[in-house]
Amino acid sequence: MLSVVNAKLATLPPVHLRDKCHKVEDGQSCRPRKVPCGGAPREITTSSDLQPLWCYEEICHPLYRDVCTPVMGSLTSTGVFSKETEATVNVKEPNWDDIPISYFGLKASYFNCNPLNQEFTFTQTNKLSIGTKLTKTKTIKSGQEISASVGFEFIVKGNVAAKFSREISVGSTEEASELRDETFSYTEKVNVPGMHLLTYTHEFAQKAVDIHYTGTVQVDGTLQPNAAKIKTLVQALPQPADRTFDFAGFVTSTDVYEGRTKNIATKITEEECSKIDQPVVLEPYVRVEN
Numbered sequence: 001m002l003s004v005v006n007a008k009l010a011t012l013p014p015v016h017l018r019d020k021c022h023k024v025e026d027g028q029s030c031r032p033r034k035v036p037c038g039g040a041p042r043e044i045t046t047s048s049d050l051q052p053l054w055c056y057e058e059i060c061h062p063l064y065r066d067v068c069t070p071v072m073g074s075l076t077s078t079g080v081f082s083k084e085t086e087a088t089v090n091v092k093e094p095n096w097d098d099i100p101i102s103y104f105g106l107k108a109s110y111f112n113c114n115p116l117n118q119e120f121t122f123t124q125t126n127k128l129s130i131g132t133k134l135t136k137t138k139t140i141k142s143g144q145e146i147s148a149s150v151g152f153e154f155i156v157k158g159n160v161a162a163k164f165s166r167e168i169s170v171g172s173t174e175e176a177s178e179l180r181d182e183t184f185s186y187t188e189k190v191n192v193p194g195m196h197l198l199t200y201t202h203e204f205a206q207k208a209v210d211i212h213y214t215g216t217v218q219v220d221g222t223l224q225p226n227a228a229k230i231k232t233l234v235q236a237l238p239q240p241a242d243r244t245f246d247f248a249g250f251v252t253s254t255d256v257y258e259g260r261t262k263n264i265a266t267k268i269t270e271e272e273c274s275k276i277d278q279p280v281v282l283e284p285y286v287r288v289e290n
Contacts, residue, residue: 087148203259
């Protein structure tokens with residue numbers, strides 16, 4: 001922002017920045033000075049003759065005065081800016097139908113090679129991230145804290161699809177993450193008929209959506225000292241448009257919810273059972289869909 005402001009200030013007519021001065025001689029200053037008198041030796045007959053004889057001479061030195069000429073040029077900013085009005089923020093709602101979803105699944109194969117029903121316990125556990133993360137794509141380097149309020153709540157099919165509310169710094173590039181890891185678990189009793197293979201599948205769905213925002217903020221600031229006594233940016237650039245700057249970024253909102261559960265039972269033969277090494281086979285997987 002500093003370079004942009006100084007470029008705008010450079011388009012203004014030159015102003016009186018300072019004076020350039022030098023000294024020139026302007027007459028003399030003289031004063032008398034008492035010095036012993038010279039001359040021929042004299043006879044000393046009385047005590048008064050012992051007193052020295054004094055004479056006076058004039059001592060002079062030059063006088064100087066300052067001669068100054070104005071130095072004209074462009075105003076420049078100190079690089080310290082402050083928010084003059086509250087920032088304006090616009091949030092763009094995403095296309096909810098075009099958001100990829102990551103499915104974290106577990107496929108369990110239960111082999112029951114007995115004629116009687118058997119009960120198994122299906123358990124899936126995943127540690128997944130949820131929360132929000134703020135990424136700034138355009139900031140305003142102000143030399144001083146400038147903040148803006150970014151907030152939204154989107155309801156999709158009766159449920160809160162994304163929610164965020166925070167006062168953010170538009171001058172810092174630092175990301176703000178409120179992502180946290182949570183453990184999600186699902187447990188279900190599974191009954192497998194005799195001489196059957198039951199394939200049981202369960203998924204957790206993780207959706208991460210980027211919600212973009214743009215904003216503007218009107219600023220004031222201080223200027224470098226100058227003889228014209230123009231101290232603030234408002235004085236130099238009175239039009240608000242010349243002091244309005246853009247910022248942008250996006251909030252990634254990540255949530256996890258139940259995916260789908262599916263089970264399929266198929267008959268197996270004695271021959272197939274003879275080839276089975278273990279009655280339960282677990283296969284975790286991840287798939288992505290739009």
